[in-house]
Amino acid sequence: MSDYTLNPHYASDDVAKEPTRAGFGRGLKKAGELDERIVALCADLTDSTQMSHFAGAFPERFVEIGVAEQNLVTVASGMARMGKVPFTASYAAFSPGRNWEQIRTTACLNEQPVKIVGAHAGVSVGPDGATHQMLEDIALMRVLPHMVVLNPGDAIEAEKATMALARDDKNPGYIRLAREKTPIFSTEHTPFEIGKAYVLHEGDDVSIISTGTMTAQALIAAKQLRELGISAEVVHVPTIKPLDVDTIVASVAKTGRAVSVEEAQAAAGFGGLIAETLGDHMPAPLLRIGMNDRFGESGSPDELLAHFGFDAGSIATRVQEFVANRPQYKKGF
Amino acid sequence: MTITQLEQKANTVRKDIITMLEAAGSGHSAGPLGLADVVTALYFTIMNIRPEEPEWSERDFFFLSNGHTVPVQYAVMAERGYFDVSELTTLRKLGSRLQGHPERTKLPGLENTSGPLGSGLSQAAGVAYTLQYMDKNPKRWVYCITGDGELDEGNVWEAAMFAGKYKLSQLTVFVDRNNIQIDGRTEDVMPLEDLAGKWRSFGWHVQEVDGHNMESLIDAADMAKAITNRPSVVIMHTVPGKGVDFMEYDYRWHGMPPNHDQAKVALHELRTLKGKIRHEGEGV
Numbered sequence: 001m002s003d004y005t006l007n008p009h010y011a012s013d014d015v016a017k018e019p020t021r022a023g024f025g026r027g028l029k030k031a032g033e034l035d036e037r038i039v040a041l042c043a044d045l046t047d048s049t050q051m052s053h054f055a056g057a058f059p060e061r062f063v064e065i066g067v068a069e070q071n072l073v074t075v076a077s078g079m080a081r082m083g084k085v086p087f088t089a090s091y092a093a094f095s096p097g098r099n100w101e102q103i104r105t106t107a108c109l110n111e112q113p114v115k116i117v118g119a120h121a122g123v124s125v126g127p128d129g130a131t132h133q134m135l136e137d138i139a140l141m142r143v144l145p146h147m148v149v150l151n152p153g154d155a156i157e158a159e160k161a162t163m164a165l166a167r168d169d170k171n172p173g174y175i176r177l178a179r180e181k182t183p184i185f186s187t188e189h190t191p192f193e194i195g196k197a198y199v200l201h202e203g204d205d206v207s208i209i210s211t212g213t214m215t216a217q218a219l220i221a222a223k224q225l226r227e228l229g230i231s232a233e234v235v236h237v238p239t240i241k242p243l244d245v246d247t248i249v250a251s252v253a254k255t256g257r258a259v260s261v262e263e264a265q266a267a268a269g270f271g272g273l274i275a276e277t278l279g280d281h282m283p284a285p286l287l288r289i290g291m292n293d294r295f296g297e298s299g300s301p302d303e304l305l306a307h308f309g310f311d312a313g314s315i316a317t318r319v320q321e322f323v324a325n326r327p328q329y330k331k332g333f
Numbered sequence: 334m335t336i337t338q339l340e341q342k343a344n345t346v347r348k349d350i351i352t353m354l355e356a357a358g359s360g361h362s363a364g365p366l367g368l369a370d371v372v373t374a375l376y377f378t379i380m381n382i383r384p385e386e387p388e389w390s391e392r393d394f395f396f397l398s399n400g401h402t403v404p405v406q407y408a409v410m411a412e413r414g415y416f417d418v419s420e421l422t423t424l425r426k427l428g429s430r431l432q433g434h435p436e437r438t439k440l441p442g443l444e445n446t447s448g449p450l451g452s453g454l455s456q457a458a459g460v461a462y463t464l465q466y467m468d469k470n471p472k473r474w475v476y477c478i479t480g481d482g483e484l485d486e487g488n489v490w491e492a493a494m495f496a497g498k499y500k501l502s503q504l505t506v507f508v509d510r511n512n513i514q515i516d517g518r519t520e521d522v523m524p525l526e527d528l529a530g531k532w533r534s535f536g537w538h539v540q541e542v543d544g545h546n547m548e549s550l551i552d553a554a555d556m557a558k559a560i561t562n563r564p565s566v567v568i569m570h571t572v573p574g575k576g577v578d579f580m581e582y583d584y585r586w587h588g589m590p591p592n593h594d595q596a597k598v599a600l601h602e603l604r605t606l607k608g609k610i611r612h613e614g615e616g617v
Contacts, residue, residue, distance in 0.1 A: 078459020
């Protein structure tokens with residue numbers, strides 16, 4: 001907790017906003033400056049994934065693959081055999097949506113550091129509708145041996161997460177990105193380390209364990225809950241695999257209740273992961289906030305976040321109800 | 334090595350394959366037997382490699398895309414000195430480096446992990462692209478073997494389009510045109526013809542050879558090296574199960590190993606070149 005610096009304006013209406021994909025774009029270019037082994041491959045979405053910054057700076061290390069996601073990751077696997085650290089970018093709905101087996105066999109089982117960049121994840125993609133709103137990627141990626149799974153909370157963290165993935169020249173990795181601008185709740189000085197979860201806001205009654213851009217909403221929800229007399233702790237989990245079990249379990253041991261929040265399918269996704277983790281270590285009551293076994297639909301991003309219960313107000317309401325109805329876990333009950 | 338020596342080596346490899354598969358009790362027979370000649374030619378003549386130094390930085394690359402035929406690669410690697418021939422009978426057994434389908438991290442000398450079809454060519458193309466455009470090393474060569482049934486996979490044609498676009502001239506693909514796949518003959522299951530025309534239209538230099546003629550295989554590999562503005566494909570016409578009469582042309586041997594008695598007959602055929610010569614010590 002102590003060394004985590006929050007953006008002091010995180011809860012204000014005019015908080016700075018930026019899409020996480022922009023942070024990725026900056027991070028990849030910086031990583032490319034630091035390490036010439038970094039190469040980038042894109043499946044015809046260079047601008048919208050923000051890989052264009054790298055492509056512009058290092059044209060000789062950028063490869064246009066065309067709309068061919070299976071080829072995208074398998075060519076990258078070959079490049080990794082040559083000692084490169086390849087980043088492959090597309091929309092999450094297509095990569096890893098379409099090429100999961102290639103990722104499993106040629107990156108994970110083959111133990112090559114191929115990095116999968118899944119842009120435009122979640123319902124907040126908006127008007128493009130359900131086909132493009134990837135919700136199953138967390139589940140797909142977190143079950144793969146060797147795979148590192150990152151879901152950064154804001155653009156600043158996305159930049160750090162990208163650079164951290166680039167430094168890992170051993171493991172395949174996945175980074176989940178959002179299309180829309182989301183609030184910046186961290187700062188340049190905020191720590192980020194693969195495998196660490198961070199307590200952003202301390203509380204006693206319930207642990208809100210959130211991943212990705214949902215953490216901005218969870219923080220505001222915690223403020224709203226405080227006014228309702230509920231003390232909520234917010235644990236931000238930008239690394240889904242390997243999971244920081246200690247930080248999560250320590251928080252739930254203190255509060256006795258857990259709520260997971262993700263903009264993805266809760267079944268087998270992040271919510272599933274938290275259920276597994278608590279089942280193993282600390283069987284406290286758990287509320288999983290996420291998509292509940294359905295697809296998204298067209299609409300504006302804000303409308304969709306509210307419609308599916310991903311905005312701060314909806315989260316606060318559900319946490320309040322959960323706290324009222326479920327007793328705190330105590331050892332031995 | 335002379336052509337005759339290569340042919341003898343390929344025959345030894347076929348015997349190794351039968352012995353391995355019988356010991357394993359499962360695995361694929363037809364494909365490995367059909368590929369014995371080309372894989373022998375690659376490892377003993379065509380490729381620039383150092384068996385004692387599998388990660389040698391100037392080596393040529395070999396990507397086996399149809400991983401189920403890996404017994405032939407294991408047998409050739411053992412005969413070439415990557416590891417002892419006695420290890421071959423550990424194929425498919427618990428703890429073995431010789432997995433049922435090849436795993437790069439298990440056995441030094443393997444370049445990729447494969448089995449699910451259609452991805453080896455992309456990986457080979459990734460290496461070839463890196464050599465040509467990033468490392469700018471014109472000396473090293475990338476070889477890939479694909480099956481013909483495997484060409485049903487869309488991933489193959491994504492890779493073919495990619496290699497054609499970037500004119501990956503250090504890439505040579507050998508297609509094992511044996512006309513069989515698990516459910517039957519390729520032209521019944523999913524027709525591939527005009528196969529040469531397909532590759533040509535993707536921007537490839539195409540050759541067709543007898544996949545059991547050592548001289549033709551080596552010539553085709555040389556010709557591919559002389560083509561400097563395109564990737565090359567060599568469509569090898571092969572006989573599935575080559576060298577063992579009761580396996581040849583029979584698609585049922587695609588995914589089946591010989592039992593003890595069948596292995597005995599197969600080994601006898603291979604030792605005597607189907608009865609043409611007498612094998613000492615066999616008491617024929």
